[in-house]
Amino acid sequence: MKKLSVILFLLCSAVLQAQTLKVAAxxxxxxxxxxxxxxxxxxxxxxxxxSPNFKGLRVLSGPxxxxxxxxxxxxxxxxxxxxxxxxxxxxxxxxxxxxxxxASITVKGKKVQSKGYSLRVVKGSDKSKAQKKALSDNLFIKxxxxxxxxxxxxxxxxxxKLFTRVDLHNTELTSLPALNGFWAKxxxxxxxxxxxxxxxxxxxxxxxxxxxxxxxxxxxLIIDPMELKCSIRIQKKRNNRDPFANFFGGGYNVQEEFIxxxxxxxxxxxxxxxxxxxxxxxxxxSIKSTVDNTSINANDxxxxxxxxxxxxxxxxxxxxxxQFPEDFEVYDPKITDRIFEGGRKRSIKTFEYxxxxxxxxxxxxxxxxxxxxxxxxxxxxxxxxxxxxxxxLASKNNxxxxxxxxxxxxxxxxxDIHYIFTEGNLHTIKERVISPKLFYTLFFLPILLxxxxxxxxxxVRKTDTPSSNWKNKKANKIALKRLKNAQNCINNNDFxxxxxxxEKSLWGYFADKFKxxxxxxxxxxxxxxxxxxxxxxxxxxxxxxxxxxCEFARYAPASNKNAQMDAVLSKAKNIIIEVETALK
Amino acid sequence: xxxxxxxxxxxxxxxSFAGEQLFLQANSEYANDNYLTAISLYxxxxxxxxxxxxxxxxxxxxxxxxxDWANAIWHYxxxxxxxxxxxTLQNLELAKLxxxxxxxxxxxxxxxxxxxxxxxxxxxxxxxxxALLFIWISLISKLIKQVNNSKKxxxxxxxxxxxxALLFIxYSSFQENHTKKEAxxxxxTVIVNSAPxxxxxxxxxxxxxxxxxxIDIIGDWINIKIANGNSGWILHNSVKVx
Numbered sequence: 032m033k034k035l036s037v038i039l040f041l042l043c044s045a046v047l048q049a050q051t052l053k054v055a056a057x058x059x060x061x062x063x064x065x066x067x068x069x070x071x072x073x074x075x076x077x078x079x080x081x082s083p084n085f086k087g088l089r090v091l092s093g094p095x096x097x098x099x100x101x102x103x104x105x106x107x108x109x110x111x112x113x114x115x116x117x118x119x120x121x122x123x124x125x126x127x128x129x130x131x132x133x134a135s136i137t138v139k140g141k142k143v144q145s146k147g148y149s150l151r152v153v154k155g156s157d158k159s160k161a162q163k164k165a166l167s168d169n170l171f172i173k174x175x176x177x178x179x180x181x182x183x184x185x186x187x188x189x190x191x192k193l194f195t196r197v198d199l200h201n202t203e204l205t206s207l208p209a210l211n212g213f214w215a216k217x218x219x220x221x222x223x224x225x226x227x228x229x230x231x232x233x234x235x236x237x238x239x240x241x242x243x244x245x246x247x248x249x250x251x252l253i254i255d256p257m258e259l260k261c262s263i264r265i266q267k268k269r270n271n272r273d274p275f276a277n278f279f280g281g282g283y284n285v286q287e288e289f290i291x292x293x294x295x296x297x298x299x300x301x302x303x304x305x306x307x308x309x310x311x312x313x314x315x316x317s318i319k320s321t322v323d324n325t326s327i328n329a330n331d332x333x334x335x336x337x338x339x340x341x342x343x344x345x346x347x348x349x350x351x352x353x354q355f356p357e358d359f360e361v362y363d364p365k366i367t368d369r370i371f372e373g374g375r376k377r378s379i380k381t382f383e384y385x386x387x388x389x390x391x392x393x394x395x396x397x398x399x400x401x402x403x404x405x406x407x408x409x410x411x412x413x414x415x416x417x418x419x420x421x422x423x424l425a426s427k428n429n430x431x432x433x434x435x436x437x438x439x440x441x442x443x444x445x446x447d448i449h450y451i452f453t454e455g456n457l458h459t460i461k462e463r464v465i466s467p468k469l470f471y472t473l474f475f476l477p478i479l480l481x482x483x484x485x486x487x488x489x490x491v492r493k494t495d496t497p498s499s500n501w502k503n504k505k506a507n508k509i510a511l512k513r514l515k516n517a518q519n520c521i522n523n524n525d526f527x528x529x530x531x532x533x534e535k536s537l538w539g540y541f542a543d544k545f546k547x548x549x550x551x552x553x554x555x556x557x558x559x560x561x562x563x564x565x566x567x568x569x570x571x572x573x574x575x576x577x578x579x580x581c582e583f584a585r586y587a588p589a590s591n592k593n594a595q596m597d598a599v600l601s602k603a604k605n606i607i608i609e610v611e612t613a614l615k
Numbered sequence: 616x617x618x619x620x621x622x623x624x625x626x627x628x629x630x631s632f633a634g635e636q637l638f639l640q641a642n643s644e645y646a647n648d649n650y651l652t653a654i655s656l657y658x659x660x661x662x663x664x665x666x667x668x669x670x671x672x673x674x675x676x677x678x679x680x681x682x683d684w685a686n687a688i689w690h691y692x693x694x695x696x697x698x699x700x701x702x703t704l705q706n707l708e709l710a711k712l713x714x715x716x717x718x719x720x721x722x723x724x725x726x727x728x729x730x731x732x733x734x735x736x737x738x739x740x741x742x743x744x745x746a747l748l749f750i751w752i753s754l755i756s757k758l759i760k761q762v763n764n765s766k767k768x769x770x771x772x773x774x775x776x777x778x779x780a781l782l783f784i785x786y787s788s789f790q791e792n793h794t795k796k797e798a799x800x801x802x803x804t805v806i807v808n809s810a811p812x813x814x815x816x817x818x819x820x821x822x823x824x825x826x827x828x829x830i831d832i833i834g835d836w837i838n839i840k841i842a843n844g845n846s847g848w849i850l851h852n853s854v855k856v857x
Contacts, residue, residue, distance in 0.1 A: 307648065307680065448706040451645055451676050452669035455638035457631055460666050463697065464793055465743045473747050474782060477754035481775070484757060 052077075052136055052145035060151035066091065066287065067121050069131070071145055074114040077136040084132040085121055088150075091287075093119030122289070123152040169196040172239070172259060172292040180298045183249050184313030184344050185406045186374060190220075191240040191257055191292060194229070200262040200285055204239075208292075212252040212299070213244040214347065216373035243373025245344045246299040258291040302404055306411055309402040310351075314343010314374065318401050320416035329391050329426035335384040337364075337399055337416060345374045350382050351401060356394040360387040388423040395420040510607035513540050517600055526592050527585060533603050534581045537574070540607055544614070554578065566613045574606050634665040638673075645673070650680045668697030675706065684713045685823040685855075689799040692826060692857050696792070699735060714824030720842040730787070739788040746781035749774050796829040798839070798854035807847035811836030818847045827854065 057068040071080075071094075082094055100113035115136075123129065131148040175190040193202070220241040227236040239259070246252060264283045302309070316339050323334045337353070339345055346368060355361045364382040371378050388394065398418040404411050464470075513536045520529035538552055545560040554575050561571040577599070584595060641656035654677045660670060675690035691707040694700070723731070737745075753774035760771065800823050809816040811833045821827070821841070830846065831838035837854065840846040 307650075307682075448676055448679050448709055449702040451642060451673040453639075453642055454669065455635050455660075455665075456667045456669055457634045457638065457660065457665040458667060459631075460664050464739045464789065465747075467789065470743050470747070470785070474750055474778075477750045480754055481757055484761065488761075 052134065052143050054131075054134070054145045054148045056148065056150060060153045061123060063123055063126050063152055063154055065122070067123070067150070069093075069119045069121060069148070069150075071117045071134050071136075072114055073136055073138065073143065074112065075138055076113055077115055077138040077143065079137040080117055081135045082117075082119075083134040083145075083148075085119070085129070086132070087125070087127070087129050088121045088123050088131075091120040091122055091289075093117070093121075095119075123150075126152045126154045128152070166197070166263075166288060167290070170194070170199075170261060170263070170288065170290055172257060172290060174254070174257075174292045174295055176254070176295055176297065179296070180300070181246055182300050182302055182313065182404070182406055183246050184302065184311050184347075184404065185299075186243050186245050186314070186344060187297070188372075188375060189240075189242050189244055189254060189295075190238060193237045193239050193259065194227075194234040195224075195237075195261075196232070196234055198264045199235075200264045202239075202262070203260045204257070205260045205289065206256075206258040206291075208255040208257045210242075210244060210254060212246065212248045212250070213254075214247050214344075216243045216245075216346070216370075218242060218372055243375055244297075245347065245373075246297070249299045249301040252297045252299055254295040254297065256291040256294050258289060261288050261290060262286070263288055303409070305404070306402055308400070309404070309411065310349060312343065312345075312348055312401055312403045313406060314341060314345065314403065315405055315407075316341030316343055316345060316401065316403050316414060318399065318414040318416045320396075320399060320419070322396070322419045322421070325419060326422045326424065327388070328424045329388050331387070333386045333388065333421070335386055335396060335419075337382045337384070339380045339401065340377060341403075342377060343374055343403070345378045345380045346370050348380060348401075351399045353384070353399045354397050355384075355386060356388075356396070358388060358390050358392075358394070360389060361385075388421070391423045391425045393420065393422055507604075507608055509540075509611055510604045513537075513607060514600060514603055517603070521593075521596050521600065524593075526596070529596050530581045530585045530599070533599055534578065537578060537581075537603060537606075540610075541574075544610070564614060566610065570606070570609050570613060573602075574610070577602055577606055630663060631665060634660045634663055637663075638670065641673070645677060645680075648680075650677045653677045654681070666697075668694045668700065668703070670694075671697070672700065672703050672706070675703070675710070679706065679710055682713075684710055685799055685801050688714070688824050688826065689801075689855055689857065692797065692799065696857065698738070710824070715822035716825040718825065718842045721844050731791075734784060734788045734791055737788075739785065739792050742781060742785040742788050746778055746785050749778035749781060753778060797857045798827055798829055798837075799857065800825045800827065800849075800853060801855050802853035805849050805853045807839070807845075807849055809847060811838070811848045815848070819845065821849070829854075829856070 052071055052073045055070050055072070057070075058065070061067045071083075076098070080094060080096070094117040096115060096117050098113060098115045100111070103110045103112075117134070129150045129152065131150060133144045133147050135142055135144045137143070171194050173192045173194055175188075175192065177187045177189075178185075181187055218241040220238040222237050222239060224235040224237045227234050240257065244254070263286045265286055302313075319338045319340070321336045321338070323336075327333055335353075335355075337351065339348060350364050350366070362385040364384045366380070366382055368380040369378060370380075396419045398415045400413050400415045402411055402413050465473075514533070517529055517532040517536060520526075520532050538549075541547065541557060541560075542549055542552060545564070547556060547560065557575060557578075558571055561574070580599065580602075584599070637656055637660050641653045641660075644650075644653040644656060654674065657670060657674045657677065660666075671690045671694035675687045675694060678684075678686035678690060687710045688707065691703055691710060694703050695707070734742075753771045756771040756774065800821055803823050805821050807818045807821055809818050825841065827839035827841055827849075829837050830840055832851065835851050836848045837851050838846060838848055839854075
């Protein structure tokens with residue numbers, strides 16, 4: 032029974048052991064600034080280790096996994112054990128109690144969690160503080176900034192120097208300064224130590240980092256601290272019992288220390304009223320342009336070189352917009368620069384354009400202009416290159432050009448606004464329209480007058496006979512129309528035809544006018560219709576007399592035919608006019 | 616009385632002369648790229664009570680050069696109210712390319728387009744004068760006929776028809792150009808709401824420089840309509856009325 036329980040207990044413990052992720056620290060409580068080792072151990076193999084959350088603590092390294100396995104053969108029984116340890120080196124910056132959240136690991140598909148861990152960090156003793164102080168006096172980073180108040184685009188030189196009086200074994204950059212808002216250009220820095228005396232104390236000084244920063248935006252920008260991990264060799268106390276150790280000079284302890292520089296605030300001001308064509312060039316620069324050939328055949332290449340020399344943010348200057356002649360083929364510029372100390376020393380940037388003129392003629396490349404802000408004089412200056420005039424001769428190998436002209440579409444697309452008007456044509460501010468009230472009054476008044484006039488005409492002048500003058504004209508027109516054929520006869524000297532035509536016309540006129548059927552046409556009907564229409568007897572008798580005359584003339588022609596024809600024609604005309612007038 | 620009018624007319628003459636001087640001065644400032652000075656000089660002409668389509672056009676150019684697109688568009692539109700100049704239209708198109716909102720206007724039926732083109736051919740005032748001219752001509756011709764006792768019509772009917780057609784055009788032109796209130800948005804971004812309250816649904820955002828038509832005003836809110844036919848409410852202080 033006892034045996035059984037022992038076996039059971041062992042089994043249980045084995046099972047339990049397999050399921051736990053243990054956590055342990057090498058020291059608890061720990062001292063501020065001390066390195067603390069935290070280990071998570073599981074006695075099987077696991078994977079997918081999830082790190083805990085070290086809130087408020089700084090992780091120096093980790094997780095560093097290590098696996099141990101042992102194989103034992105005892106009394107003919109083999110046993111295989113393995114354990115995995117994940118270790119972290121952490122450091123507390125402030126005293127207090129820190130709770131490390133549980134870590135977890137997956138073992139055979141099962142998630143195993145450790146317990147949370149509470150770590151107490153206490154203040155170091157005065158002695159260790161004093162030690163710290165002594166160390167910080169002997170080992171520190173100093174940041175040198177050329178200027179603290181700059182404008183956007185201005186450059187500053189920042190140097191990080193390590194001052195040391197201790198025996199440095201090794202240094203390692205742990206965090207580089209984040210340079211938000213700056214464009215940084217690292218310069219070569221010799222990390223060789225030199226001796227330097229500060230306040231009468233000699234230090235070994237090394238320049239760790241040297242950069243030229245160009246401010247890209249305005250405001251208060253911060254150069255974050257740089258952190259350096261230093262390994263310091265401290266000689267062990269002499270161990271008299273070990274002569275060999277002393278002999279080999281050994282016996283060093285390596286202590287790791289983290290030192291960091293101070294954060295530096297830089298005030299960056301906006302550029303004062305930048306002109307429209309200012310592209311961000313700050314410094315002291317000059318511009319020059321050259322052309323390799325001013326007289327060349329069409330379709331041969333020209334090299335146009337624009338050189339900017341000077342100090343400042345030359346490296347950041349974009350190609351200047353140069354208005355090359357439209358007939359030139361322009362390739363993207365080849366940009367070369369030789370920047371010294373990030374532009375703090377006289378640097379050169381060249382833009383090399385390859386141009387191929389396509390047609391012969393005289394062209395000119397306008398001068399390129401660069402607006403530069405000088406932070407020293409606080410002024411903008413416009414630097415201009417020379418303009419070049421080019422003579423392009425006819426193409427040598429392209430015979431097409433002379434024969435067939437290559438027509439080009441004229442570019443009509445508008446690139447800039449039209450220029451201002453030079454004349455004001457000013458007038459006082461007033462309504463741009465005639466007010467609707469006035470307009471409608473002025474418009475409807477004549478209409479009203481017109482209507483009134485119409486009404487007046489209808490009422491007052493209705494009884495008035497229309498003027499005889501106008502009527503005569505109309506009658507005349509009718510007569511002429513009727514007697515058109517007769518007129519033709521006169522022209523043709525057709526005597527018989529003429530009188531027949533006159534008769535026909537008169538009868539036709541009568542029939543039409545009084546709506547008489549042609550069968551009823553007779554001299555009696557004429558008199559009856561004329562009388563019923565209240566036409567004077569004179570006219571009636573004239574009409575009949577004319578008809579008689581026509582009849583008579585047809586059978587007994589007169590001697591002077593032409594004179595008779597004319598007389599009859601005018602008579603016929605008159606009679607029609609008279610009837611017409613009498614009828615109205 | 617006579618003296619008074621003389622003094623007044625003299626004053627106006629002097630005033631407009633001073634205005635022209637300022638105008639020339641502003642032009643030279645513009646030529647020297649001093650756009651801000653030019654703007655203040657042109658504005659001082661406006662405060663003298665003088666204006667012209669060319670003045671607004673030049674102001675639009677100044678604002679364009681200082682990249683104040685909303686102001687540029689406002690001034691070009693203002694200039695177009697006086698005179699439909701080709702230069703102004705083209706500059707306005709360029710300025711419109713610079714602003715954020717790109718609104719596709721609703722397509723118009725061809726007869727409407729023709730009608731609009733006809734209406735915009737002349738200014739409302741010119742249409743008004745033409746209409747009045749023809750109606751008075753027809754009245755006078757009728758009167759001449761009456762006095763002369765002649766039967767001649769003197770085209771009086773033709774003139775009356777023409778005058779009535781012009782009346783119709785004038786009315787449409789007046790409606791189009793003078794009763795329609797337009798405005799340009801000056802706030803950088805403005806959210807168009809579905810109702811004249813701040814907690815109503817947000818419909819769509821508009822940005823500065825966009826031209827809107829004002830349909831209605833309730834308190835601080837205005838009901839606006841944009842060229843693609845969408846409408847909504849925005850605060851009155853986010854626009855500048857043309």
